[in-house]
Amino acid sequence: MNQLSLDHAGAAIEFNKNEPRVDWHDETLWFVRTKRDRAAAQVPEWEQLREAASQIKNYSLSNMHDLLEQFEQNAIKNGITVHWAADADEHNKIVHGIIQKAGADRMVKSKSMLTEECHLNDYLTRHGIEVIDSDLGERIVQLRGEPPSHIVLPAIHLTKADVGDTFHKHLGTDAGATDPQYLTEAARQHLRDTFLTRKVALTGVNFAIAETGGFVVCTNEGNADMGVHLADVHIAAMGFEKVIPRAEHLGVFLRLLARSATGQPITTFSSHFHRPRPGQEMHIVIVDNGRSRQLGRPDFRNSLKCIRCAACLNTCPVYRRSGGFSYHSAVAGPIGSILAPNLDMKLNADLPFASTLCGSCSNVCPVKIDIHDQLYKWRQVLMQEGYGPGSKTAAMKTMATVLESPRLYRMAGKIGRGVLRFAPVTVENKFNPWYTQREMPEPPAESFRDWYINNKKS
Amino acid sequence: MYFCTYVLPKQMMNVGLFIPCYIDQFYPQVAIATLKLLEKVGCTVTYPLQQTCCGQPMANSGYEHLTGGCNDNFVRNFADCDYIVSPSGSCTLHIKHHLHATNETAATAIRSRIYELTEFLTDVVQVKTLEAAFPYRVGLHQSCHGQRGLHLAQMSELMAPPFSKPGQLLSMVDGLELVQLDRRDECCGFGGTFCVTEEAVSAKMGKDRVADHLRHGVHYITGVDVSCLMHMEGILKRANSTVQVRHIAEILTATL
Amino acid sequence: MTTRDQMLANIKANQPSVLPLPTQFTFVSAFPDLTRQFVDILTFVGGTAVLLPDMDAVKKHLQEQYIGLSSIATTVPALASLSDMKLDVADPHELAGLNLAIIEGPLAVAENAAIWVDEHQLPQRVVPMITQQLVIIIRQSTIVPNMHDAYKQIQVDATGFGTFICGPSKTADIEQSLVIGAHGARSLLVCILP
Numbered sequence: 058m059n060q061l062s063l064d065h066a067g068a069a070i071e072f073n074k075n076e077p078r079v080d081w082h083d084e085t086l087w088f089v090r091t092k093r094d095r096a097a098a099q100v101p102e103w104e105q106l107r108e109a110a111s112q113i114k115n116y117s118l119s120n121m122h123d124l125l126e127q128f129e130q131n132a133i134k135n136g137i138t139v140h141w142a143a144d145a146d147e148h149n150k151i152v153h154g155i156i157q158k159a160g161a162d163r164m165v166k167s168k169s170m171l172t173e174e175c176h177l178n179d180y181l182t183r184h185g186i187e188v189i190d191s192d193l194g195e196r197i198v199q200l201r202g203e204p205p206s207h208i209v210l211p212a213i214h215l216t217k218a219d220v221g222d223t224f225h226k227h228l229g230t231d232a233g234a235t236d237p238q239y240l241t242e243a244a245r246q247h248l249r250d251t252f253l254t255r256k257v258a259l260t261g262v263n264f265a266i267a268e269t270g271g272f273v274v275c276t277n278e279g280n281a282d283m284g285v286h287l288a289d290v291h292i293a294a295m296g297f298e299k300v301i302p303r304a305e306h307l308g309v310f311l312r313l314l315a316r317s318a319t320g321q322p323i324t325t326f327s328s329h330f331h332r333p334r335p336g337q338e339m340h341i342v343i344v345d346n347g348r349s350r351q352l353g354r355p356d357f358r359n360s361l362k363c364i365r366c367a368a369c370l371n372t373c374p375v376y377r378r379s380g381g382f383s384y385h386s387a388v389a390g391p392i393g394s395i396l397a398p399n400l401d402m403k404l405n406a407d408l409p410f411a412s413t414l415c416g417s418c419s420n421v422c423p424v425k426i427d428i429h430d431q432l433y434k435w436r437q438v439l440m441q442e443g444y445g446p447g448s449k450t451a452a453m454k455t456m457a458t459v460l461e462s463p464r465l466y467r468m469a470g471k472i473g474r475g476v477l478r479f480a481p482v483t484v485e486n487k488f489n490p491w492y493t494q495r496e497m498p499e500p501p502a503e504s505f506r507d508w509y510i511n512n513k514k515s
Numbered sequence: 516m517y518f519c520t521y522v523l524p525k526q527m528m529n530v531g532l533f534i535p536c537y538i539d540q541f542y543p544q545v546a547i548a549t550l551k552l553l554e555k556v557g558c559t560v561t562y563p564l565q566q567t568c569c570g571q572p573m574a575n576s577g578y579e580h581l582t583g584g585c586n587d588n589f590v591r592n593f594a595d596c597d598y599i600v601s602p603s604g605s606c607t608l609h610i611k612h613h614l615h616a617t618n619e620t621a622a623t624a625i626r627s628r629i630y631e632l633t634e635f636l637t638d639v640v641q642v643k644t645l646e647a648a649f650p651y652r653v654g655l656h657q658s659c660h661g662q663r664g665l666h667l668a669q670m671s672e673l674m675a676p677p678f679s680k681p682g683q684l685l686s687m688v689d690g691l692e693l694v695q696l697d698r699r700d701e702c703c704g705f706g707g708t709f710c711v712t713e714e715a716v717s718a719k720m721g722k723d724r725v726a727d728h729l730r731h732g733v734h735y736i737t738g739v740d741v742s743c744l745m746h747m748e749g750i751l752k753r754a755n756s757t758v759q760v761r762h763i764a765e766i767l768t769a770t771l
Numbered sequence: 772m773t774t775r776d777q778m779l780a781n782i783k784a785n786q787p788s789v790l791p792l793p794t795q796f797t798f799v800s801a802f803p804d805l806t807r808q809f810v811d812i813l814t815f816v817g818g819t820a821v822l823l824p825d826m827d828a829v830k831k832h833l834q835e836q837y838i839g840l841s842s843i844a845t846t847v848p849a850l851a852s853l854s855d856m857k858l859d860v861a862d863p864h865e866l867a868g869l870n871l872a873i874i875e876g877p878l879a880v881a882e883n884a885a886i887w888v889d890e891h892q893l894p895q896r897v898v899p900m901i902t903q904q905l906v907i908i909i910r911q912s913t914i915v916p917n918m919h920d921a922y923k924q925i926q927v928d929a930t931g932f933g934t935f936i937c938g939p940s941k942t943a944d945i946e947q948s949l950v951i952g953a954h955g956a957r958s959l960l961v962c963i964l965p
Contacts, residue, residue: 193953282897302792349781466567
């Protein structure tokens with residue numbers, strides 16, 4: 058079944074049908090979380106760094122208009138062409154226009170969650186442009202016709218056997234070959250040819266620096282650099298929230314990013330782009346796509362502080378046991394669940410409920426986004442705006458009526474205990490989701506209040 | 516006969532006992548243990564008889580706007596208490612963060628005077644010893660709302676010195692052997708209505724959490740929230756396990 | 772109104788009143804031995820370090836290390852005799868067959884084994900990625916404790932491109948199994964001079 062067409066709970070049921078696979082997924086991601094813990098523990102000022110990063114981002118959001126103008130001015134001075142896109146469609150059109158102007162019909166692209174959010178690949182393919190994703194994980198899922206299931210580890214839902222099958226089919230690797238070293242080498246050879254033959258390369262942007270009009274792209278594989286340094290045209294796509302005031306602030310973010318993401322001290326390449334190389338064109342597309350709307354929601358604006366490290370996905374006990382696709386959104390996991398409702402409340406009304414509100418996400422967040430509090434707040438907004446099922450609203454109204462009246466509460470409690478004691482079959486059946494995998498609590502004869510009145514009250 | 520050491524003299528503290536609805540109805544023994552424990556350390560405890568629920572089931576489902584009646588009822592019951600103490604981190608956290616009422620002055624006061632049981636014992640009463648015995652291997656489930664919401668224990672995500680208020684109290688119990696879990700503070704997956712709306716993930720999380728305790732050979736799983744324990748108990752029973760759950764108040768009042 | 776003006780107007784209307792920048796955003800890292808720290812981390816990320824007394828020793832070490840290898844290029848004049856290719860090409864595609872690039876790094880960071888290089892060291896930006904093997908020569912005196920110190924010393928826009936390189940290229944995209952040698956260099960040897 059296509060998980061993307063189900064709501065989170067429905068997709069999670071599908072995902073959980075293969076329990077050993079869920080265990081594997083959970084343990085693989087928990088391993089990443091423990092690597093993060095070890096890396097963070099090596100930095101004595103870790104919590105102060107998080108606070109500094111949070112404050113720099115708070116400042117940036119509060120001064121976004123001026124920082125963007127400053128960034129644009131300096132980027133233009135550097136010889137970079139700056140484009141502005143109000144939404145996904147405009148972004149896609151701008152990128153397509155640049156490719157057409159370059160006379161190209163093929164492009165190589167490194168990781169950019171923004172282009173996933175905008176569905177750029179679909180758009181370009183429909184317009185006759187071939188796009189090859191060069192990040193290994195992204196290439197794997199692209200060959201399979203899937204979206205990434207994780208913003209840092211796009212193919213984390215796949216086993217090496219899955220990748221082996223995919224590469225056998227598309228890249229001609231040996232049937233049954235599953236050695237990651239061998240498979241990676243095959244991808245290296247395949248993509249090297251791509252890098253050497255593409256005239257246009259697109260990258261994302263991790264940080265844009267207002268003071269200098271440049272931007273930073275971080276990768277481990279070197280794929281972003283390989284693409285753009287060999288291309289005639291470099292397109293960098295960024296959500297406007299990527300801008301930070303000064304280069305010296307990068308010290309804070311680069312110390313946090315990779316440690317939070319994978320437990321590495323820093324990514325292999327942290328590349329700073331300021332000017333095109335001689336003869337090269339460099340374009341920046343600054344995208345809104347709902348971000349300015351989110352900026353105007355006081356309860357949710359600081360979700361825009363996100364630096365896309367995915368630490369909240371790795372630590373999330375729900376994400377680990379439901380998989381990225383269950384979030385049916387470009388950005389999965391806790392951060393995705395507070396970003397997606399801003400894009401479409403109706404389509405994503407289920408996501409803020411895909412959480413126990415355990416709070417682990419907020420604690421690992423390197424920029425201190427109050428993710429779990431925002432999940433709670435989105436629940437309120439979504440239900441008040443009428444995106445809850447009518448049956449749920451009716452049930453909640455009944456519950457509220459009972460719980461606000463001591464008399465009704467006691468009556469309902471007594472009936473409930475009575476039913477469980479004398480007619481358990483009415484709840485211990487397949488229509489009760491609690492009972493599917495759990496026994497009901499054993500109901501006592503008397504409530505605490507009854508006991509208190511009989512034994513204590515003088 | 517109980518012997519305890521505590522900072523404040525007996526009968527000094529007037530405590531209003533807040534017993535969450537599901538404990539009142541399904542786990543009265545936890546409420547009884549809580550009451551005994553508070554009296555044992557010298558508190559004067561009253562149980563306001565018209566209390567019902569903190570409103571969290573509606574609020575966490577996105578219907579905080581329907582909790583006005585619950586909130587007003589809560590304020591009517593507890594406005595006169597010096598302290599409000601509850602054997603639940605989750606319900607305490609909800610009141611602390613979300614209690615607003617027609618009488619907002621009283622609600623504000625309640626928000627600052629409500630305590631989860633273990634933090635009340637360690638921080639307010641400052642219990643140093645407890646005459647209790649529980650000669651078993653015990654796994655402590657760090658319920659998230661108590662731990663990450665009320666900071667009852669250091670959170671594994673933060674790079675900060677460890678502490679644990681429930682752990683501190685359990686260490687005062689004779690014979691109790693506290694085990695170290697592989698994942699010391701992962702959520703059990705109860706999550707309020709999450710336990711039924713996201714049944715697949717909720718049950719899987721519960722099974723995994725229970726398995727961590729079982730791997731370490733526990734006899735009992737304890738915690739500060741009966742909701743989490745109820746969820747794990749349901750899983751243990753379904754698996755016909757002999758391992759049982761006990762709320763921390765039951766262990767802190769246990770004798771040989 | 773252009774998209775640009777509309778976006779900026781929306782942002783201005785929706786951004787909160789200005790919040791302060793943090794009073795502290797640089798921190799001091801106290802490592803007892805910067806070189807030691809650098810070497811430990813470099814090893815952790817899959818690189819190799821060797822401490823050598825002078826450029827002659829570097830030359831000798833590289834001759835032994837890469838015996839029989841061709842398509843070698845360097846920007847270091849003292850090592851020119853090792854090279855049979857040049858990096859200073861008009862078209863970066865000419866570097867496709869490069870097996871070994873030997874360059875210098877003006878600044879290195881102890882906390883994470885990152886080495887800064889920019890276009891002062893790179894005749895073509897693609898050099899450290901397109902080469903099969905990479906050697907970077909650094910000096911102990913230019914190792915700074917952490918990234919805050921690094922940003923104090925470098926000017927990020929001194930040239931059009933600069934990058935921090937930390938170890939050889941790598942990926943763990945297949946089942947979190949670490950594979951060294953993704954798209955960039957398959958190995959990184961750092962020669963540390965006094």
